[in-house]
C-alpha cells in the first residue's frame with residue numbers, strides 16, 4: 001500500500017510513472033485514491049472544470065474491405081452482395097448536410113477497398129475541402145494509409161504527403177484496437193502490426209499531421225497487455241508530441257465474427273481511464289465514451305481524469321428528423337456534463353473552445369463535486385473492494 005500511495009502521489013504531482021507502476025495501480029490501487037489522483041492531473045493539464053464535446057459526422061465511402069477483422073460488423077468482402085461504394089457526389093452531399101447542421105468536423109471512414117489507392121483519397125479529400133473548407137477533415141488511420149500505399153506502390157511517407165496536400169487535416173486514431181502482438185493477431189490477423197501502426201503515426205506526426213490515439217478493450221486481452229498498449233503509445237508521444245488525446249472504448253459484440261461478450265466491465269474501463277490519465281503525463285486530453293458504457297459510467301469518468309466526451313454524431317438519415325434527434329442528443333449530453341458538476345463546452349478538432357454553456361449555477365464548488373461523485377459511486381455500487 002505504501003508503494004501504491006507513493007506512485008499515486010508522484011503521478012498526481014506530474015511525475016512520470018513506469019509501465020510496471022501503471023499496472024500496479026490498474027490492478028491494485030483502491031478506487032477512490034486512484035480517482036482523486038487522476039482528477040488532480042486533469043485539473044492541472046486542463047486548468048478548469050470544463051468538459052468538452054464536438055459536433056461531427058461520420059461519412060462512410062465504402063464497406064468493402066479485404067482485411068476481415070474478426071470484431072468488425074461493418075465490412076463486406078469484395079464481391080459480397082451487401083458491399084457498397086458511395087459516389088463522390090453522395091459523400092459531398094452528406095458532408096454538406098453535416099455543415100448545415102453545425103458540424104465542425106467530418107470523419108470519412110471506410111474499408112480497405114482493393115482498388116482504393118492514394119489517388120482515390122486525394123480526390124476524396126480535395127473534393128470535400130474544395131466544397132466545404134469550413135469542415136475539418138479528421139479521417140482515416142494508419143491502417144488505411146498502409147493499405148493505400150500498398151495499392152499505389154508508394155512509400156507511407158509519400159502517401160501521407162499527398163493526402164495532406166489534398167486536404168486531410170488530422171489523422172483518426174482508428175485501427176489501434178490492441179497494439180500488443182498477441183491480442184492484435186487474435187482479433188485482426190490481417191491488419192498491420194501494432195509497431196507498424198505506431199511507425200505510420202510517427203511518420204504522419206513528423207510530416208505535420210497530428211492525430212488521436214485509441215484503444216478497444218474487451219476482446220480477451222490481459223491487464224498487462226492493456227498497460228503495454230499505453231506504453232507503446234507513450235513511447236511515440238515522447239518523440240513526436242503528436243497525439244492530442246487518448247480515447248479508449250469497449251468492444252461491442254453485435255453482428256461480427258468474434259461474438260461473445262465484451263470482456264471489459266464498466267469498472268475495468270473506468271480504472272483504465274484513471275490509469276491512462278496518470279500514465280500519459282504528455283497527452284493533454286482524455287476522452288471517454290458514454291454511449292457505449294452508459295450515462296452513469298460516463299459521468300463518473302468525469303471524476304476520473306476525463307475532460308472530453310467526444311462527439312455528438314450527426315445522424316445519417318433525413319435531415320429534418322435528424323435535426324430533432326441531434327438537438328435532443330446534444331441537450332442530453334450537456335445535461336449529463338452539468339449534472340456531473342462540470343461545465344459543458346463545444347470544441348473543435350484541436351480542442352479550441354467554441355461555445356461554453358456557462359451559467360453561474362454551473363460553477364461547481366468542491367463540495368458539490370464531492371457530493372456528485374459520492375452519488376454516482378453509490379449508484380454504481382462501487383466499494384474499494386469491488387473496484
Ligand code: SF4
Pocket residue numbers: 065066067068069072073074075110111112143
Ligand atoms: S480494416 Fe476496418 S473496415 Fe476492414 S474489417 Fe478491419 S475494422 Fe472493419
